[in-house]
Amino acid sequence: MAEFVLSRLTESVVSLAVRRLSELLIHEAASLTSVEGDVARLKDELRWIIGFLKDVDRKQERNECFRELIIQVRDVAYDIEDVIDIFIIKISSCYFKTFQLHRIHSQINSIQTRLDGIFRSMQIFGLKFVGEESVSMAELRQNFRRSYPDEDDDVINLEVGMMDLKAQLMKQEDRLCIVSIVGMGGLGKTTLAKKVYNLVDVKHHFDSCAWVFISQTFVPRDVLIEILMQVDSQYCRKIDLNRNKYVREISKKRKDAIENLRTLNVHDLICLLKDELKEKRYLVVLDDIWRIKAWDYIKHAFPKGKKGSKVLFTTRNKEVALLADPSSTPIEPPFLTHEESWELLQRKAFVCDGCPPEFEQLGREMVKKCGGLPLGIVLLGGFLRTKASLGEWKAVQSHMNSYLNKLHTQQQYEGVNEILALSYYDLPYELKPCFLYLGNFPEDWEIPKKKLIRKWIAEGFVRTPTNGEAAETVEDVAELYLRELIDRCMVQVCRRDHTGIGVKTCRLHDLMRDFCMLKAREDNFSEIIQNHESNMRTASASFQNLASYSRRLSIHHPNATDWVKLVHPHLRSLLLFETIYKLPLRNKSFILLRVLELEFSRLSISNHYGSESSRKVKVPREIGNLIHLRYLGLRTANVYKLPNSIGNLRNLLTFDLRQTQVGNIPRSISRLVRLRHLLLPRLWLLNRVFIPYRTGDFHSDKFSNIETLKNIPSETLIRYGALHKLTNLRNLVILIESDIHLVVVLKSPIFASGQLRSLHMITPHRFLSWEPLSSCNVLSKLHLDGKIAEGIRSNCHHFLQHFPASLTKLLLSNSNMKQDPMVVLEKLPSLRFLSLSYFSYSGSRMVCSAHGFPVLETLQLRGLDELEEWRVEEGALANLRELDIQNVHKLKMLPEGLKFLTNLQKLSTYFMMLSFVDRLEIKDGIEGEDYYKVSHVPSVFIGPGWSSAEKASEYLHAAAFLSIFS
Incomplete structure (x- = not known):
């Protein structure tokens, strides 16, 4: 099956090369002159190769010659991409000469x-052209309409295991x-552990709980x-809350x-x-522990504690469990019975309707x-x-008979990989x-959806919507993927987003990640350096052999600086x-980069004199040489200055650039058309006065394609007339610096465009009329x-309507509403999702009336400093799933109506x-x-609670300040 998986991946590689050739013909036509015909012919022939690759899939023959042929096609596609990208670098240089055209002509030949x-070779093997195809938006939407079952649908027959586990955790042993x-x-080890860990009586039984x-x-x-x-939970807050110190000390502690x-x-x-x-x-869960050595490293951190303290392992290795505690009997979840298996399969295969009889x-x-x-x-x-059809199910069964017969042997792990391969192949x-x-x-990493799809787009994995899909953006296509x-x-x-339907973060099961890493390495797609890799002396030669043609490198190793040199x-x-500690941007190995992500690392770049700073970093001017860069993530990377070469x-x-210390945005950023x-550094506030960064000649009016603009001062947009250009904005975070600015912003085409999905406005002044x-x-x-x-006569209800x-x-936040906002908001x-935070409501009484907030979850x-009484009528908040109350120190008790929720x-x-x-x-x-x-x-x-109102009020002001940076 490996040949076919490889051929399908090679289709995508060749398709990317075709896309790059198309971009070259469109954007660099003036520079191509005599080689334009050569480039166009390459593009046409690659499209034919895609058709032949589909015939490899259709024939489904196990043939080493096929595999070698597919590898040749992949390598040619990679080389074409290299030729294109290097050529673009050359023509971007002031030293570009006519002989460069002769060089690319020779490379193309x-x-x-x-x-x-x-x-x-394809003709010798009898391969035929099969027309190109791609997944359509309509197909993806149709699949999506059947998708997103509740995650609890993965759970079958956990009751016995839950009872057993709960009994062991609650047992009072000295x-x-x-x-x-x-x-x-x-x-399902982790699923079982999570179910019990989240039980209310289990949480109440322990003073402290942790899951790692x-x-x-x-x-x-x-x-x-x-x-x-x-x-x-107080570790970050054990500091002096003196009014003269809290701004400086709390912000530093939190960060x-x-x-x-x-x-x-x-x-x-x-x-x-x-x-x-x-x-x-206490209860501490150590999820997916592989070796007893890991427990030996940290076991001395866990004292006897109060009677009944527990550490919970999930592990694939029974020996680890027995060595850690010979007196305990491990819980071993059973395999599902045939009926349980059939029930689970129906839940996943038929989300909305039951299984038709002919499929059973x-x-x-x-x-x-x-x-x-x-x-x-x-x-x-x-x-x-x-x-959808019986014929398709029969075809799947035929594949399974070939590839899944290992599951009744002792090789179940390989059998799961075969199912994964089958799913991946399809x-x-x-x-x-x-x-x-x-x-x-990294393993078990919670991956933000937005960052993921932006990287996919930067890599060129996502096709641009066709004319028939004019209302869709490339981000929409990526989200459907x-x-x-x-x-x-x-x-x-x-985690799901605020709509309750969309995705906020996602992850891979560790077995799926293992499969991804294996296939990516086999096909030179990517190389991952993990933190258990051997030392550099013994590993460097091996790494260079494995990754000499790998297009992507992900480093999880503490010695990232040394690995980057290779x-x-x-x-x-x-x-x-x-x-x-050093990012050698002068190194020509970086010249073709499309994605550079430094958010998750603590960055320190050596300057021209060889000295280093681990606290504040200037991005070197050589960053400007990376002209193919499509994604640059510097968030939290200690950066404080950008060069004009950006x-x-x-x-x-x-x-x-979020959470960096950049105080001045170079005027050259306006060339990034x-x-x-564009996600700019956070805005700072002190005593409700904002201190924005300097934007200089920040010509944001050039950004007609921009969809996301975060942390931008209104003065910048108004000065350059950008408000009339940013009609594609979907996500805007803006600092309103005056009442006049607010009026101008609200009357701009941004609000009339019909594109805006998310809006965050911050002002030290007042929000006035909101008709737009x-x-x-x-x-x-x-x-x-x-x-x-x-004011006494002000009424927020007209505003909220x-x-x-x-x-x-x-x-x-900080709304200072005098009237109960729930009267309007519940309609x-x-x-x-509703959050009333930090002085947003200054009244003493709040009511959620019957049938109000019908879908609120x-x-x-938080921080409603005057609220004393909250009433919830029967029938209100009928769908509420999560309630969070913080720093409402005058509230005497929870409302009686919570018992109806x-x-x-x-x-x-x-x-x-x-x-x-x-x-x-x-208690007791x-x-x-x-x-x-x-x-x-x-x-x-x-x-934890407060013993005095004075301390509560003091902490409230500190927390309100911190909320600005979260």
Whole structure:
């Protein structure tokens, strides 16, 4: 099967080369002159090769000659991309001469000769041209309409395992017990652990709980820090809250908490954690622990604690469980029975309707091949979901008979890989590189959707919508690609966005990630350097052999600086997830980069004199040589100054500068005319006065393609007349610097364009009339930070009535509303998320009336310093699932009406008065007088409380300040 997987991936590689040739013909026609015909002919012949590759798939013959032929095609496509990109660099140089045309002519002739040989081989093998095809938007939308089942659909028959695990965790033993869940990958160990970990009575039983992922790439320091941050929620807040110090100290603590812990060695961290836990009954989950050595590294951090403390393992290795605690009996989840397997397959294959009778026999025969392994069944169900006819199901069964017969042997792991290969093989060729790209992220990494699809676009994986799809953007196409991968159960959803339907973050199961890494390495698609790789002396030669032609490099190794020195000149993407102290941009190996992601690393770049700074970094001017760069992520990378050469990055599509210290945006940024997403540094505020960065001659009016613009001062947009140019904006975060600016912004075409989906406006002044908002019919997310109404006679209700019915997420901060806003807000028909934060409402009473907020799922009440009484009528908030209350220190008790909220799944309270906390807590087995109001809620977290109103008020102001930077 490997030949066919390779051929399908090669289709996508060749398609990318065709796309690059098309771009060259469009954008560089004036420079091509005599070689234009050669380039056009290359493009046509590559399109024919795609057709022949499809015939390889159709024939499905296992032939080593086919494999060699496919590798030749892939290498030719890669070489064409290199020729194009290097040629563009040459013509961009002031030293470009006519002889460069002769050179590219010679290179094209060489490639043409290789293509002629490939064509002859194809004819010898009897391959025929099969017309090109690509997945259409309509097909993806149709699949999406069948997609996104509830993640709980993956769960079958966990009741017995949950009862057993819960009993072991709640058992009162006078020693530290290690409880283990043991089983092969894909059996549901983590699912079982999460179900029990989130039970309300389990959470109440322990004083502190923490969950950390261990994996094969175990780093003791990182694990200890993560546990510390979870078991001691006050770690970052143990500082003097003196009014003269809180701005400086709290902001520093919040930003540097983890960095401060990183300065400690492992021994010190062990001592710190041990001291934190010694007086507590605690539960710490170590998910996916592979070796007993990992436990030996950190076990001394876990004291006996109070009676009943537990550490919970999930592991594939039973020996690890027995060695860690010989007195405990590991829990081993059973494989699913045939009936349970069939039930799970139906849930995944038929999301909306049941299984038609004529499909049942085929389905039951196929599910037997999965051997009761939940992951295999879920993958098979996602695969079958895309097959609508009985004939297609029979074809799948035929494949399974060939490739899945290992599942009844002891080689179940390989069997899962075969299901994965089958699912991967069936993907439209445009989705294959998108799926493999996910393997670049670390194990169990929560991948932000927006960052992922922007990288896909930068790599060229996503096709541009056709004329018939004029209303769609390339980002829309990329999102449909991701939805298709989720629909096929190849990617897991971690968190959904404010609509409740879209994806915010996603992840790969570790077995799927292993498959991605294996295929990516085989096909020179990407190379991942993990933090368990051997030392540089022994590994460098091996790495250079493996990655000499790999187009992408992802480094998770602590010695990232040393690994970067080994990169080769074909590299297109560099993702750094660890500290790098030197980024040698003068190195010609970076010249073809399209993606450079430094967000996850602590960056320090040496200057011209060889000195280094680990705190503040100037980006060297050599960054301007990377003219193919389409994605540049510098978020959190210690950068404080950009060079003027940044304007040379004419192909840049995404530029992320958030959470950097850049104080001056070079005027050359106006040359980045292809930008689609510009995310500028956060704006600072002190005593409600904003200190924006200097923008100089920031000609943002040149950015007609821009869709995302974050943290931009209104003065900049108005000065350059940009408000009339940015008609494609979908996401805007803007600082309104005066009342006049607000009027100008609201009357701009941005609001009349019908494109705006997300709007965040911040002002130290007042928000005045909001009639233009009524016309924003697709506005989904709105965040207003500033005063809405002032004075005794002010009425905020008229203001709020202009909010469009399309809103699904609303955040109001510092609004100073005198009237109860719920009277108006509860009528918004689509609102799923509502946050009233930090002085947004200054009244003492709030009412949620019957039938109000019909679809609201999340409600946050934070920093409402005057609220004393909150009433929830029966029938209100019928769909509420999550309630978060913080710093509402005058609120005496929870409303009686919470007992009617049968869908409420999670309640969290933080920094309330102790009298409020006492009414909810269970102490010595005695329930507080308000506990009955929330006894039905599965997850209840009662955070620390204040003993005095003065301390509560002081902390409230500090928290309000911090909210600006979150």
